[in-house]
Amino acid sequence: MEKRLKELFTKEVLHEAAQRFNIIQSSLKDLQGFQNFVYFGKSNDESIVLRITHKSHRTEKEIVSEIDFINHLSSHHVSVSKAKTSIHGKFVEAISDGEFYATSFEFSSGRKAKIAEESDLFYQRIGGHAGRVHSFSKTSNLIHHLNRRQWHEKEFLIHMKEYLPAELSYVMDKYEILKRKLSQLPKNTDSYGMIHGDLNHGNYLNVEDDVVFIDFDEAEYSWFVSDIAIPLFYEIPIPWVVDGKQRLEITKRYYYNFMDGYVKENTIDNAWLKLIPDFINLRQSGVVSAIYRSYNFDNYNNWSDWDKEALKFYLNNIEHDIPYIDMDFSR
Template structure:
């Protein structure tokens, strides 16, 4: 999130949200958030997630569209967090900051389980993971929303890059090239639709048997392959194609994910020849978002190191895989 948004979430705003959802403000604690502000509270033996979205990040209507999608998935047996209604029976509430800005507030039942651990990452886990993603993609084909989420390229990352990286034409040009390439790919109901777009392990909990997905803040109309590329990309943060085991590990993940995925949805395997474009797109976008969030000026040197690495990984395309090897036998 941009830094000014952090300054506008005051105790008064949090207290207003507590009233709207009949929550005890003394039980509300901050638990994180990168693009939004995420809190937790306890009520009637149940844990809940309280989320604040700044209007500078998403409009009220866009948040409504996100939550409408989650609610639809939940009612069709997808593994997502259940939406909680406010005291006004709304799935989202608007809290005014000033004449220009506001927060959109929403609440979800906290997902069962905990973050995925390294020891969980077996072939069976990835097959289960793939099947749940396949279910999301199957269900999106029949979703008819009242409120509309954006096309992925309407996020205007190019504008954000120009604002924060006007000195770095190499990154700006790279983003525009990759964006243009992916925009030109064919689209149909069988390969393109409303998807999560951010399926890294920070956006799901695992209870030992099943995953539950949350944080659909970045959901957009995009190629289904993007969700699969994200699974691969975030498994290898800090590990890239300079490592001798990189392609072997990508192959293991992809083959098991698709073994489960195809039990729920079919995706033309010919489309996987574009996997590297989607991996590179995420790498560049992540660098742009990190820059907007001030990683390059963070007091913690680790943040600055990660930021610098992400630029090098993007410019040098360290995320690319050996497609012949990785896709063989898929």
């Protein structure tokens, strides 16, 4: 998150947002959101999540569309954390004269998934629910009326040039080449629609091997294959953690189980699966941009070893056109 937004976010904003959703002030706990201010809280005896978004990140219409998408997915048997209404019966409340927007969601009792440590069944269920999201997106008229951004309109992609230092101009150059390639891909109801946009081990919770999708803040119009590639980007350990054959086996176990669940709910042509490496590269470029926007490089020596090694890995991949993982994703 940008430093200026943290400076704008005051205790008064938090307290006003909590009051709108009848959340006990003393129960608030910071959940350390990356793009939004996210808190756990109690409303009467119910546990809920309070999310506060700056107007520069999302418009009110975009947030309303996100919630419409979530609620319709829930009615079509996708396991999601549903939105809650405020004391005024609204899903979205303008805070501090419209400088921020507050929303709240059900708090799931599930835990964040652990990379490479979950069961085959859990991975199958992630794929199954992703398939349901895409199947709904193919068939619902709602999808054509949601006010959400296109894949290339992500903040990290639009502002990449200003976030990156001059010596990393090659990252922008490689992204532009990839963007032109992806822009030539067909967009039809079988391949393109509304997706979650940020499926990763932090955004699907494990409830005794069942799955709950949370955080649809990045829901966007994109190719369905992107929702398959993005979790792979996060579930494949960087080589500094696990390398060689073991890294490949971890990838295969996740991917094969994910797809076993996915194809039970949605069909996707094999030609799209062959493009997974391109969509992994798209996420990799966006993550590099996000790091340079949000991380404090003056404090680099105090970064975790994982953060340092991950950034080096991403940059080396991009500069030298090295595949994130050398694997054939066709089925």
